[in-house]
Amino acid sequence: MCLGIPGQIVAITDPARQMAMADVSGVRREVSLAPVSDRPLEALVGEWVLIHVGFAMAVIDAQEAADTLEALRGLGEAQETLDAMAEGAKALEEQ
Numbered sequence: 898m899c900l901g902i903p904g905q906i907v908a909i910t911d912p913a914r915q916m917a918m919a920d921v922s923g924v925r926r927e928v929s930l931a932p933v934s935d936r937p938l939e940a941l942v943g944e945w946v947l948i949h950v951g952f953a954m955a956v957i958d959a960q961e962a963a964d965t966l967e968a969l970r971g972l973g974e975a976q977e978t979l980d981a982m983a984e985g986a987k988a989l990e991e992q
Contacts, residue, residue, distance in 0.1 A: 901947035901954055902969070902978055903962035904928070909938050917941065919948060922966065924982045928953050
């Protein structure tokens with residue numbers, strides 16, 4: 898099963914590589930915008946996307962993002978993924 902987690906694009910970090918910072922329930926993670934770069938990258942700031950293995954796979958609306966996060970929290974899968982992301986971010990900060 899593939900798990901896409903909703904995240905909101907908060908900044909473009911490397912336009913040449915089509916990379917951006919996404920906020921996923923308070924955890925920030927760099928993601929590739931290549932799969933959704935059908936518009937200027939700056940136009941994606943503030944948009945919600947489904948993120949899978951570091952790639953923004955689809956642009957979604959805010960309601961769909963909220964509904965998906967709620968459903969995933971109910972299943973417990975999102976919390977496990979968010980915990981793993983937080984641990985990964987913490988490990989990177991400690992380097």
